[in-house]
Amino acid sequence: MANEHDRKEYRKSLTSSGQIFIGGEILEFKSYDVSVKGIMVEVYPGRFLTEIEDFEALLVENDSAEIFVEELRLTGSVEVVWVKQEADKILLGLEYRDVRHNEQKLWVQRAAYRQKKSFSCLLIYDHGRINARGIDISVIGLALTGDFKGSDIKTGDIVKLQLFSTPVNKAVAKIVWLKENDEGSTTLGLRYLEID
Known part of the structure; x- marks a missing residue:
């Protein structure tokens, strides 16, 4: 069994920039410590994930993310x-699940599946229907x-979605986060459970 000294030899202080896809957002980060099992990063606030409470609430529902570490050319889940x-x-x-080295192209391909796109949507929940904009x-x-x-509507609720002008027509999804906007609207982050 490896002792603490051996473990430290497998950890390296590395300052590198990168990106993480988490909770529906792509955020920039700076890495500080990398090992054979994982990496520690300082993540910069995004549009919806802005405070530590936002990340804590998200992790209750979903602890998965995707990363790209520039200097290592490392990407994966x-x-x-x-x-x-x-x-x-x-x-x-962060602990690695499935990562690859020298795979910047793979990150670009994955990013192509994440699009900033405006589309119409009908959200159906237990007590009614609401028109929304994707x-x-x-x-x-x-x-x-x-x-x-x-x-x-609250975090954790399961809702049905009817989407227009997107590759997905219908879906069942779980609300993983919500944020009140200054102008009075609310933004929801949802994870698919079923898609059609």
Whole structure:
């Protein structure tokens, strides 16, 4: 069994920039510590994932993400095993699930499946239907915005979606995060459970 000294030899301090696809957003990050099992990164706030509480709420529902580390040319899927805040930095601990080296092209191909795209959407839930506007779509989920005042929609709810002008026509999805916008609308991040 490896002792602590042996383990430290497998960890390397590495400062590199990169990107992480998490919760429907692509965020920039800076890596600090890399090992054979995972990597620690400082993630920069995005449009919807802006504070540590946003990441904590997301991880309750979904701990999967995809990364690209520029200097290592490493890309693939990871599990977010912890999130913490140090001073004004949001740090994530990531464990590799399926990663490849020298695969920048693969990251570009995966990014092609994540599109900033405006489309119409009908969200159907237990107590009614709401017209919404899609703003992002990917192979694992989507983000949409609309006026959800008066509805009791919350994180964790399962909803049905009817999508227009997208490769997916109908879907059942889970709300993994929601954010109130300044102008009074709400943006939802959803992960597909079934698609048609």
